[in-house]
Amino acid sequence: MTFLKIITYLGIFVFALAGAFKARGAKLDVFGGLVVAFVSAYGGGTLRDLLLGVKPVNWINDNLAFALVFAGTAVTFLVKDKVNNFRRTIFFTDAIGLGLFTAAGIEIALRNGTNEIYGLVMGVITATFGGLIADIFCGYPPLLLRKGELYATACAAGGIFSFSSINTLALPKILT
Template identity: 60%
Template sequence: MNLIEGILYTGIFVFAATGALKARTHQMDIFGAMVVAFATAYGGGTIRDLLIGVRPVNWVNDYLALGLVVSAVLIIFLLKTNLARFRRTLFFTDAIGLGMFTAGGIERSLAYGINEGYAVIMGVMSATFGGLIADMICGEVPNLLKKGELYATACAIGAVIYILLKKAGLEYNLGLFICVVIIVGIRIFSKRKRVHLPEI
C-alpha cells in the first residue's frame, strides 16, 4: 500500500465515523448509520471516478474499504458519550477527512491524466460531495452550502497550495501533509472565528 492509498483508506474510515456520528445525532438505527456512513465515505469518490472515467469506481470489489466503513460504524455504536461531545468529535473528524480526501482526490485525478486545474476541482468534490449526500439523507442543509463555514473553500485553498508545492518540486509526502494540515487548520479557524464568504 502506497501513501496515497493509505490517505484514502484513512479518509474512508474517518468519513464513515463522521457519517455514523451524524446518524446518531438523528437517532437512527444501526442500518441507517451504515447507509449514512457509506454515503459519507464513498459519495465524493464515486462521483469523482464517474466524472474522470474510472471503471469500476473506487470502492467496487474493495473489501478493505467496506470493512473500514463497517468497523467505523461498529466503533461508534459501541462508544457511549454525551451528545455535545459527539458534535465536537463530528466536526474534528469531518475536518480531518476533508483534508485527506482532497489530497487523495487530487492525486487520483492526476494519475488518470486529469490536468491540474480540474484535479483541484476533483479533489474538492472528493472531499465534500459525500458529506453533501449524507446531509441530504439526514434532511439537513449541507455544510457545503451553509453560510458562515469555509467548507469547500478550505479544500480549494489547500488543493491549490498542494498543486503549487508540487510544481515547485517539494517532496511528495511533505506536500501531502501540508495540504491536509492547511485544510484542517482553515476549517477549524473559520469555525471558531466565524470567518465566512460574503453573501451574493
C-alpha cells in the first residue's frame, strides 16, 4: 500500500467520523448518518475527479474505503451520548481530515497533469467540498462559506507549505 493510499484512507475514515457526528448533531438517524458520512468522506474527492476527468471516480470499486465509511458511522452512533461536545469533536476530526485530504488532493491532481496552482486548488476542493455538502444536508450554514472562517485558507496555506517544504514548489513561484 502506498503512502498516498494510507493518507487517503485515514482521511476517509476521519471525514466519515466528522460527517456522522454532524448527522448526530442534526438529530438524523443511522441511515442519515451514513449518507452524511459518505458525502463528507467522498464529496470533495469526487468533485476533484470529475473536474480532472479521472474515471472511474476514486471510490468506485474500493471496498476498503466503503468499509471505512461504515466503520466511522458505526463508531459514531455506538458511542451515543459518551461524546457530549459534538462541536469540539467535529472541529478536531475536520482539522485532521482537512490536512490529509489537502495533501492527497494535491498529489492526485499533480499525477493527473495539473500544474502546481491548479493542484493546490484541487487539494482545497478535495478537502473542503465534502464538508460543505454535509453541512447543507444537515441544515447547517456551510462552514466553508461563513464570514471570518479560514477553512479553505488554512488548506491552501498548508498546501503551499507542503510544496515549499519538499522543494517541489517554491513560494515565490506560486505567487508569480
